[in-house]
Amino acid sequence: MLLISLLAISACGVNGMSPSPSPSIPPATQTPSRTPTASATPTRTNTPIPSATPVPPTATLTLQQQREARLFEASLHYLAETAEEADLVAREIDFASGPHESADNACGPLTVAILRDGGYLPEDANPHEMWLLCPREDIPECHGLDILDKYFFPRSDYDYVFVNESVGSYDWAKNPLQPGDWLYLFVRKGISKYDGFDHMLVVTRVDDRGRAYSVTNINKGEGFIIQEELLYDPRRAGVGLFSELTNDQLRKELGMTGTAGFLLIRAKAISLP
Numbered sequence: 147m148l149l150i151s152l153l154a155i156s157a158c159g160v161n162g163m164s165p166s167p168s169p170s171i172p173p174a175t176q177t178p179s180r181t182p183t184a185s186a187t188p189t190r191t192n193t194p195i196p197s198a199t200p201v202p203p204t205a206t207l208t209l210q211q212q213r214e215a216r217l218f219e220a221s222l223h224y225l226a227e228t229a230e231e232a233d234l235v236a237r238e239i240d241f242a243s244g245p246h247e248s249a250d251n252a253c254g255p256l257t258v259a260i261l262r263d264g265g266y267l268p269e270d271a272n273p274h275e276m277w278l279l280c281p282r283e284d285i286p287e288c289h290g291l292d293i294l295d296k297y298f299f300p301r302s303d304y305d306y307v308f309v310n311e312s313v314g315s316y317d318w319a320k321n322p323l324q325p326g327d328w329l330y331l332f333v334r335k336g337i338s339k340y341d342g343f344d345h346m347l348v349v350t351r352v353d354d355r356g357r358a359y360s361v362t363n364i365n366k367g368e369g370f371i372i373q374e375e376l377l378y379d380p381r382r383a384g385v386g387l388f389s390e391l392t393n394d395q396l397r398k399e400l401g402m403t404g405t406a407g408f409l410l411i412r413a414k415a416i417s418l419p
Contacts, residue, residue, distance in 0.1 A: 217264030229369030313404035314392030
């Protein structure tokens, strides 16, 4: 019964509740250097999106650029063009067992796998701890914030920022995301006749024009696949996944998310070696 209850309130497929308001996102900072070297990348390979370029080709890259490039490259190993392939990827991540392990509820574990392989989380970070994550303090069954603090993002090293504005209307040009940012998107009930859902994703790259991207699981009508998505374009309002996910005319029966705001977890300013 506990598993059924958590399935009913967790992310990636069902309705959530609104978070509390909070100050604007803190300035972008470097990723903590406390994490060890990432584990070997999965044996499964995918063809990168042709336009995806993590950093401009140069003879020398800064340590931060190297880390960001590694994160982007790690994310490409989880691309899946079909629902069947995406389910196989979910099982490779190995975050649950049996029929519960599929692409439609793999958003949290997928973020752990990408961050771990990219060197932003320790080698032993367990994707299972992110499955059915519920970071709401007003529901007794939810202990997601404690899990995030204990297993992934200790508050001593990370900022937790709650914003109650829709991700579709938020001013990302003023408060841009950065590679390695982790987000939990909340859905708002009662604004659509279609069901919505909470969702988790990680920012896997930001291009030289300030456009943020994520490799995430998404259903656009033919089942959940895993692909790189443009989250927003700071120069073009209404463009990107954040606008799509909060637009009832586009999502319809697929459901919306991010309409009640989001939780952003970002590394504090800790210098790289």
